[in-house]
Amino acid sequence: MVESNLTVKKLNERFPSSVLEVKTFRGEVTVTVLKRDILEICKFLHSDPDLQYHFLVDLCGLDFFPQSPRFEVVYLLCSMKEYQRLRLKTRVGENESISSVESVWKAANWLEREVYDLFGIPFENHSDLRRILLWDGFEGHPLRKDFPVEGPDFDKPFVLEV
Amino acid sequence: MAERRFMTINMGPQHPATHGVLRLVLELDGEVIVKATPHIGHLHRGVEKLAESRTYHQVIPLTDRLDYTNAMGNNLAYVLAVEKLLGIEVPKRAQYLRVMMAELQRIAAHLIWLGTHALDIGAMTLLFYNFREREEVLGIFEAVAGGRLTPTYLRIGGVSKDLPDGIEERIKTFVRAFPDHVKEYETLLTQNVIWLKRTKGVGIISKEDAINWGVTGPTLRGSGVRYDVRKAFPYSGYDEFDFEIPLGSVGDVYDRYIVRLREMEWSNSIVEQALERLPKGPILADDPRVTLPAKDAVTQDIAALIRQFKIVSEGFSPPPGEVYASVEAAKGELGFYIVSDGSNHPFRVRIRPPSFLNLSALPKMIEGSLIADVIAAIGSIDIVLGEIDR
Numbered sequence: 001m002v003e004s005n006l007t008v009k010k011l012n013e014r015f016p017s018s019v020l021e022v023k024t025f026r027g028e029v030t031v032t033v034l035k036r037d038i039l040e041i042c043k044f045l046h047s048d049p050d051l052q053y054h055f056l057v058d059l060c061g062l063d064f065f066p067q068s069p070r071f072e073v074v075y076l077l078c079s080m081k082e083y084q085r086l087r088l089k090t091r092v093g094e095n096e097s098i099s100s101v102e103s104v105w106k107a108a109n110w111l112e113r114e115v116y117d118l119f120g121i122p123f124e125n126h127s128d129l130r131r132i133l134l135w136d137g138f139e140g141h142p143l144r145k146d147f148p149v150e151g152p153d154f155d156k157p158f159v160l161e162v
Numbered sequence: 163m164a165e166r167r168f169m170t171i172n173m174g175p176q177h178p179a180t181h182g183v184l185r186l187v188l189e190l191d192g193e194v195i196v197k198a199t200p201h202i203g204h205l206h207r208g209v210e211k212l213a214e215s216r217t218y219h220q221v222i223p224l225t226d227r228l229d230y231t232n233a234m235g236n237n238l239a240y241v242l243a244v245e246k247l248l249g250i251e252v253p254k255r256a257q258y259l260r261v262m263m264a265e266l267q268r269i270a271a272h273l274i275w276l277g278t279h280a281l282d283i284g285a286m287t288l289l290f291y292n293f294r295e296r297e298e299v300l301g302i303f304e305a306v307a308g309g310r311l312t313p314t315y316l317r318i319g320g321v322s323k324d325l326p327d328g329i330e331e332r333i334k335t336f337v338r339a340f341p342d343h344v345k346e347y348e349t350l351l352t353q354n355v356i357w358l359k360r361t362k363g364v365g366i367i368s369k370e371d372a373i374n375w376g377v378t379g380p381t382l383r384g385s386g387v388r389y390d391v392r393k394a395f396p397y398s399g400y401d402e403f404d405f406e407i408p409l410g411s412v413g414d415v416y417d418r419y420i421v422r423l424r425e426m427e428w429s430n431s432i433v434e435q436a437l438e439r440l441p442k443g444p445i446l447a448d449d450p451r452v453t454l455p456a457k458d459a460v461t462q463d464i465a466a467l468i469r470q471f472k473i474v475s476e477g478f479s480p481p482p483g484e485v486y487a488s489v490e491a492a493k494g495e496l497g498f499y500i501v502s503d504g505s506n507h508p509f510r511v512r513i514r515p516p517s518f519l520n521l522s523a524l525p526k527m528i529e530g531s532l533i534a535d536v537i538a539a540i541g542s543i544d545i546v547l548g549e550i551d552r
Contacts, residue, residue: 025483026246054373055389058486058497058514076486076499076514080373080387083394087486107376110522118210133203133551142211149215 005029007051007079007086015041030087038073038090039099045077045086046104053077053086056105059112061119065145069093071121075101092121100126118143168196175204179282179537182547184521186536193532198525202518205551213511217477218244218318221511226312228496228513229549231274234260234267234303235491237316242397243487243498244318247480250449254441256320257399262333262436263306263315264398264489265429269340270299271492272426279419279541280351283360288350295343298336305329319453320446333437340430344423351419361416365527365539368413375523378516379494380421381543385413391490398489403432415542422544451478477506486514493517493544513552517545 011019011031018041021032033041045053058076075088092098100123102108112123113132120141123129131138140147168189175183183204189197209228213221225240226233238260245252252260277292300310305326307313315322351357367377372385382389390407392400408424410417446453454473455466482504488497494516501510520543528539 026249026485028485030484056376057488057495058499058512060499060512062501062510074499074512076497080389085395085486087484105376106371106374106526107519107522110518111376131203133206135203142208147211149211 007031007045007053007084010048010051011041011045014044028085028087030089032089032091035090035092035096035098038088039101039104041088042075042101042104045088052079052081054080056101056107056111057085059101059108059115061115061121061143063119063143063145069096071119073098073115073121097122097124099124102126117141120144166191173536175201180540181278181545184540184545184547184550188533188536190533193534195529195531195533195536198528198536200521200524202521202547203551205547207552209552210511210513213508215507217506218480218508219473219477221508222316222318223312223314226314227548228515228552229271229491229493229517229546230311231271231546232267232492232496233312234263234315235271235489235496237314238264238398239487239489239491239496240498241316241318242489243485243500244480246485246487247483247500247502248318248449248452248478250319250447250452252320252398252447253444254399255443256445256447258436258440259321259325259445260316260398261400261403262433262440263303263321265432265436266299266302266333268429268492269426269433270296272422272429273299275422275492275541275544276347276419279544280357282537282541283357285351285354285357288347291343291346295336295340302329302333302336305332317446317453319449320444324445330437330440333433337430337434337437341427344427344430348423352423358416360534360538361419361542362414363412364415364531364535365542366412366414367523367527371526372413372523375526376519377494377523378519379490379492379544380418380425381494381520381523383407384410384418384421384542386411391488391495395488397487403435405432415538418542418544479504479506488514491516493546493549494520496549513549515549515552517543517547518550521545521550 008022015037018034018037023030045051055078057078060074062072069091071092072089073092077086100112112126115121116129117131117133118141168191171188174180174185185201187199188195209224225236228236273292273296277289280288303313304310307315367385369385369387372382386409388407405428408421410421450469455469459466460470480502482502484501486497486499488495496516497514499512500508503509528536
């Protein structure tokens, strides 16, 4: 299954040192790649005429606290050519940043802002990296595993943005 | 030469035409929009965080409250993801019931959209007709599931209860009358000069831009992209139904209007087909790890009682792994990405909200157009803030 997947084959040929792991679970292919090359890999997947991953379905974060590296950023792509999905993953340590893929898919703009807001992972070269769901004065990043379900900001005043 | 000055105005979060608590900061040059910045999050309830501390069954009611006009569709996306994670098969009858309910819900959701969208632009009459039909759909939901807005009808492995007596006749009556109602709506709008002037050529987004911005659903199809999750990645037996994907060509407000109208007609046809071919049989998979035993068995059989107690109190533990399942909700592709670490509550539940990405493309649609067109454009992408903010 994995061996016959054209995308995996092409990725292995083009970026032999960056593809860390390829997994298939319930028919879904997940490729883990090095953080360093994420932008190049995304550009390649988007522009390769045989693959055409023109649609970034989703981009989200995962927190594996207290493991290290702590975070994973997950990209779900869909090829509009043959309706095929691919999950791309990359590991990000605490206090590390990752390249924005906004230059490849505009959809990444808000999705990356959300990951920044809820996980605190900064994205390099993002055009407008601000909090999106929470307000500017909010402390902490709620989807981190060490953030309590009942927030510490419970009785703090709401800070208005200007 | 005088210095050019822009005026900044604030639209929302309390504004009747922003369909909820959306705040838009508009920079204006006269009446022309130079820059539009949406501010969201006023309705953020942390659904993804909440889901991490609940059992898999307990997450279902949370999903109703995402896009509250499309509760059945939200339930469906979530249970599909969990079923994929568990690897369980759902009985045919349950699949058909799910399709039927999801399509009725799509009709109801599109009716709200049509009524409020027309109301925003100034055609008030339509709202009353739309809510008349929507009321009947909600009545059907009440009879079937016990709830109207948030029915929580679906269960992991099937649905919560079978159809009550006499409901099939009621659905049939609705389905037979509905195509004429759509014609009724069309007489009010489709060739109405004011409607055409307000919607044609307004809020245009091209095919390529729409895909690049992650736009899905009728908004994407209005731009002429043939992408519908029901056809591209068929689920719950949709491949057995006969329906088409209506497409627009220009990608303006009018095209999205036409696409949604045609979609309602096809949804109606799918409900009819599902009703005609509704198979007999169980409505819940019989998997002792996951689904509750029958109620009368619980009162008579100690093993069934223990099974009921275990599932209610501690839930079930799927194998470690990650899955993504999505449905074509009323607004677009609604997906659930669930990561399991093998315990009885999800490690991560990520919701892929269609309205969130559709809204992110709004500035693209309205920059350079008139301020009055903002209202038409917001209405045409059909956002629900409950889903955007989660």
